[in-house]
Amino acid sequence: MSNLRLPERPGEVIDRGTPLSFTWNGKSFTGHRGDTIASALTANGVEVFARSMKYKRKRGIMTADHWDPNLFVQVGDEPNVRAGSRRLEAGMQVSAQNVWPNLNFDVGTANQVVGRFLSSGFYYKTFMRPKWFWHNVYQRVLRKFAPGGRIHWETSTHGAYDKRYAHPDVLVAGGGPAGMAAAVSAAEADAKVMLVEHEPELGGHLRWGDADDLAALAELRSAVDAHPNIEVLLDSTVTGRYDHNWVAVMQRSHDIAPERLVKARVGSLVVAPGLIERPYVFSGNDTPGVMLSGAARRLINLWAVKPGSKAVVLSANPEGDAVIADLEAAGVEIVAALDARAGDDIAEVKGSGRVSKVVLGDGRTVDADLVVTATGWTAPTSLLNMAGDRPVYDPSAARYFPNQVPDNVLATGGITGNGSTAELAAHGTATGTLAANRALRLRHARRAAASRARSPEGPRPEVLEDTRTPLARVPHPECYLSSGANAKKGMVDYSEDVAAKDLVQAAGEGFDSIELMKRYTTVTMGPTQGKLETVNAAAVLAKARQMEMVDIGTTVWRPPYAPISLGALAGRIFEPVRRSALQDWHDAHGAAPLLAGQWVRPDHYGDPMGEALNVRENVGIIDVTPLGKLDLRGPDVTKLLELVYVNKWQKLDIGRVRYGTMVAEDGVVSDDGVTGRLGEDHYLMTTTSSGAGAVWEMLEDYLQTYRPEWDVHVTAVTGGLTSINVAGPKSRELLLRLVDGVDLSPEAFPYFNVRRGTVAGVEDCIIWRIGFTGELSYEVHVPSGHALHVWEALLANGEDLGIKPFGVESQRILRLEKGHYIVGQDTDGLTKAPSAGLGGLVKLDKPDTLGLPELKAAYERTDLPVLVAVQPDDPQLVPTEADQIVDGDSNRILGRITSSRMSPTLGRSVCLGQVDPSLAAAGTSVTILLVDGRRTTGTVQEHHAHVDPEGVRQNV
């Protein structure tokens, strides 16, 4: 391979002392630290990087930056890496993607021949029918052609993504001259500044400029570096701006993660992204060797790479003129220097795999291997669009300009106009000062409004008027589409392979609004997200419709500004998993972990059926800490209980426990649990595990907003008390060995009572006699610091009684045998109280209770589903939960199985289900539709409880 590295350039960013070895499609190459993958490959003579998406055309460097549409490569196990911006690292294994079988020979090139079949709407028109063909044929074949690299699920090594929250007063998006100047002036005005630059270095276009540019850059950079108020994020992209200046920043190549999502709450957002160079539409404009002036200047000046040997340059602006000097300095022969302002043009480029001939606008054909165009600029107004702006097209400058933005978003730099480096910096300076003023005024106002939280520092800054002198709008020709006869073959969207003719065709088919055309042709929908294509697409449409650009409009730029990897969005989740004080013990004793809401719990210890049976026969203990526990104190607790439960609570003696169900204001069952009275004005409420937070918030809601005069204090003690249920016929015998200060005899401590006492030497334990399992059982709430001691004491003292721990699965089996329903499992978001089998529990004669009018209405209805116990007629068949209960003849859905298990006690399957009232009578045979399509029958039972419906076992 040839070596195209140039002698040292004044602004080069490569470290020639540090060579880095890497491979490209298996071959070894060397680059330097500071190279991008693309610059290193180009320096080694690589010209073709990829195949295009649809037509599989060979593609090379176009922009040599993050937006390059053709430089997506696979790096090791990481797909879709942007070679234009990813820095080279030693040992990288880089390969082309989207090629089959390889880069030089791709069977998909046949698509070029049959290209007319792949024109606009091809997919919509072709892959519609027959329907089965999609799964069996189209999908499989198309997968081979699908763009994108390979995901390696098993070996992925780039998975440690991270997140961060930040609160800068001013965030500057873009580190060019205006952005740097804005950051410095904002920092000097005492604002905390975050300066975010897309590229790995500050400077913007100054970096590949002339000696004056480099001098100005050095000065601005040292001012940024010197200011302690400025945090600089390099190789980072501001990807979105949301309400109240909530700004997302994607920080790449961070020390601790390949990508980090920074969520910033920003006082003022300064938008200074500069301008993005626009490609020119002519036939062959995607041939390798055709590149934008910025790409040529970057290759030569940043990485000292010679981009070709014989160049045709088409320039419509001073930057295009400057590239000629750079090319000449790099030893590139200028075959033709065309001036678009004087009417010069490129008609067509020919060449396969590399430019070979260029047909000029005047009909001459010249030999060249490099075509450089500088035909205009796109203002990346995305962040302004996200702040509500609809930029306006100015035909005299041939680009869009900001229109109206909120006060806390300020635009500066090239996006707002043209100027010398000094003028751009001056505008940035004024913008930074203004941004700081508005941010500091906001900070002051926020602190003043929350004076109880934090006092503002000093007086509020005075309003600073916006006296900025706008940057000039230098005239620029409208250079979009070549005058060549074949110009419409030119690509508009390189990443989606959409040519100008496709847009013309779409317009002809009636998709003649820019938004419709975008969706129909997929133009601007590729990884470059319109940065290169949007304005050209509008121009082609304007021409096709013979309209003015300003009347065509643009597509709306929405977040993200640049694609974000899903890993970064998932990132680190700042949500702790809750663990009871006993979870370490469970882990150490073989418990299968169950993630339930916020909690990790023991599902079982290896034998859920055996553990359940042991509860029926001996005694078992289960950690039920996630059970919501709310300590209620005050003289008005009874009023609160009357309000939130469907049943009555006035006459609950101290030491008694009552079961209650809660419904929401719409009459739908929302939670249930038991509440016990511990003292005169002291109660302990339990809720379901998943409903603990919601019930707490609901209680606070009614206490704060509805009955603020009630004197009740609610304290959540869910984690403070570790809850251990001791269940089984031998539970009393076990507790007798460990409990002090409580008479455990059935007469002194009957069912549904609560006592406080000492367990295994631990004082102030609360012991309830209740039973979800249907056995004699005690629920012991232990101060969590002593929970492990009590748990181990129970196990040690129960050894001769056959004690075994059991988990959530065994508890579910036991409660289903006993017919206890679970809110959210046997009920859903439509289940009103009568459908939960609450019967006489609900009291409709109360003056006030949640959802009372709905409850009254519900109890007058006869068509509501009914909760019933069902036993399949085949005792060994366990229907799946959510299997439908259907009418045997018509297949009409009449209900569903809500819970099902094999009962170890009965040796048969048992279920709960919601059924139509016509099926609710005991003895009714129901048809159950199984997931595999088979049907089976079951019989509705008289009681919900399959085991011990009389409740003898729990009342001993």
Next chain:
Amino acid sequence: MIVVPCPNCGPRNSSDLRPCGEITSRPDPATASLSEWRTYLYLRENPAGWVTETWYCRSGCRRYFTIERNTATNEIRDSEVS
């Protein structure tokens, strides 16, 4: 994500709080007709403009408070503890 000013905890991300919607007045459940009750349950003004709404500071002081918010612009006026 908007910033909601909690009177106790200061400005917080809205994800720290729970929006409870427009202020409603709960009819007397003993006497309310079903239709009045369902108006309370489901019907809101939902204006494109200023609305007084309740928020719950679920990650901070655990107080319910009201703010005035412009639903069209998300501009927020004073907040007060209910």
